Each structure stands twice: as C-alpha cells, then as structure tokens.
Amino acid sequence: xxxxxxxxxxxxxxxxxxxxxxGLAGGMLHPVVGGRSHSVASMTAEGGPPAYLxxxxxxxxxxxxxxxxxxxxxxxxxxxxxxxxxxYMVGNALSAQSHLVVEGFVARExxxxxxxxxxxxxxxxxxxxxxxxxxxxxxxxxAGVLLVGVALLVHGPVPRWIGVAFVLSALGVLxxxxxxxxxxxxxxxxxxAVGTVGxxxxxxxxxxxxxxxxxxLAGTAR
Numbered sequence: 066x067x068x069x070x071x072x073x074x075x076x077x078x079x080x081x082x083x084x085x086x087x088g089l090a091g092g093m094l095h096p097v098v099g100g101r102s103h104s105v106a107s108m109t110a111e112g113g114p115p116a117y118l119x120x121x122x123x124x125x126x127x128x129x130x131x132x133x134x135x136x137x138x139x140x141x142x143x144x145x146x147x148x149x150x151x152x153y154m155v156g157n158a159l160s161a162q163s164h165l166v167v168e169g170f171v172a173r174e175x176x177x178x179x180x181x182x183x184x185x186x187x188x189x190x191x192x193x194x195x196x197x198x199x200x201x202x203x204x205x206x207x208a209g210v211l212l213v214g215v216a217l218l219v220h221g222p223v224p225r226w227i228g229v230a231f232v233l234s235a236l237g238v239l240x241x242x243x244x245x246x247x248x249x250x251x252x253x254x255x256x257x258a259v260g261t262v263g264x265x266x267x268x269x270x271x272x273x274x275x276x277x278x279x280x281x282l283a284g285t286a287r
Contacts, residue, residue: 071272077133078268084126085261091119092250102244103187105180108172117169124161128154130265137268141222149212156206164189164199210257211235223267230260 095102095117096110107113135142135150142149168189175182175190184191188199214231217223234256242252 073133074137074268074272077130077137078265078272079130080126081130081134081268082262082265084123084130085258085265086123087119087126088123089250089254089258091116091121091123092254093247094119095250097244097246097249100244101185101187102249103168103183103189104185105176105183108168108176108183113173114169117165121162121165121169124157124165127157127261128162130261131157134264134268137271138217138222142216142220145212145216145219149209149214149216152205152209153213154209156202156204156209159202160199160206161202163202167195207235207238210260214260223264227260227263227267230256230263234260 094112094115096107096113098104098106098110101107131150131154135146138146138150172183172189182191183189188196210231214228214233214235217228217231218225237256238253240252242249
C-alpha cells in the first residue's frame with residue numbers, strides 16, 4: 066500500500082474530527098455534583114467512567130490529528146501557526162492527557178481509600194507537583210489554542226469562523242462561570258469541537274480537490 070500525502074491528511078482529519086466529537090460528548094457527560102466537577106462525589110458518580118474515557122480518547126485523537134493539520138497548513142500560517150500548533154500539542158500532552166489519566170484511571174481508586182486527598186479547589190488531587198503540571202500545562206494549552214485561532218484569522222487559509230471558534234475556545238475556558246452539568250462541558254469543549262471539526266472538514270475538502278500525491282511518505286507494504 067502506498068502512503069500518500071492525501072491518505073495522511075485524510076487520516077489526520079478523521080482523527081481531528083473524532084477528537085472534537087468525543088471531547089464534546091465527554092464534556093457534556095462529565096459529572097458535576099453540587100456545583101463541582103472535581104470532588105469526591107463527582108469522581109465517584111456513576112456516569113464518570115464513560116465521560117472520562119471519551120475525553121481521554123478525544124485527547125489521544127487530537128494528538129494524532131494536530132500534526133497532520135499543521136503539515137497541511139504549515140506553508141500558510143507562518144510563525145504564529147508554528148508556535149500555536151506547537152503549544153497546542155504540548156499543552157494537550159501536559160494538561161489534558163495527564164489529568165484525564167489521573168481522573169479516569171487513578172482518582173476513583175484513591176478516593177475510595179483517601180478521600181481527604183481530593184481538595185476543594187477543583188485541582189483533582191492534593192499533590193503540589195500535579196497542581197503545578199496542570200497549571201503550567203493548562204496555560205500552555207490555552208495559549209496554543211489561542212495562537213492557532215489568531216494564525217488562522219491573520220493568514221486566512223481556511224474559513225474565518227474556524228479561527229474564531231479556536232479563539233473563543235481559548236477565551237471561553239477562562240470565564241469563571243458556575244459549574245453545572247452539561248453547561249460546563251459546553252463551555253470547555255463546544256468551541257474547540259467546532260474548530261477541530263471545521264478544520265478537519267476543510268482538510269478533507271482540500272484533499273478531494275487535489276490530485277492524489279503518489280510520493281511516498283513511508284515504505285510500501287510487501
């Protein structure tokens with residue numbers, strides 16, 4: 066099988082779209098109990114595991130889709146795009162994936178033994194190094210999403226609403242709204258989902274309009 070640029074872009078776009086859909090679904094399903102999404106009650110809620118798996122799956126798919134998206138956009142988004150996509154990928158690894166692994170696979174077990182380790186400030190676990198990782202990683206993530214949106218708006222390689230969606234995603238998570246079921250998930254995930262799915266559709270449309278590139282990006286299967 067010949068691996069062409071079109072195939073890589075198509076697979077990357079599919080992963081990117083799936084990441085947005087999975088993240089939005091997981092965010093809306095994420096338990097919020099008593100106005101808190103990271104408490105003993107919310108972490109042990111019945112609907113928690115499916116939500117965490119969807120969110121973590123979305124973060125992994127994002128990791129697969131973003132490099133393909135940047136490879137497609139690289140000649141047209143300049144240094145802003147380079148910085149934005151780089152920070153977006155690093156922030157996803159530092160913040161999203163790390164806290165979702167803890168929340169989805171570790172925290173429920175810890176809560177059953179030491180509920181006192183879950184602080185009241187929403188930082189999931191009372192561990193200074195973990196809190197630092199989440200703070201730094203979260204800032205990197207937000208900066209990356211914001212710069213991606215700005216780069217798309219400044220250079221205009223895709224419809225403007227995609228860039229606007231990324232900018233609103235970055236700014237929206239900074240608004241201190243009260244936590245509530247479904248609504249908090251929409252606040253955190255909706256605009257990012259719109260941006261990633263929109264970017265994926267733009268990639269797929271461009272791929273269909275462009276003649277297949279037969280240059281090898283990898284070896285051929287024997």
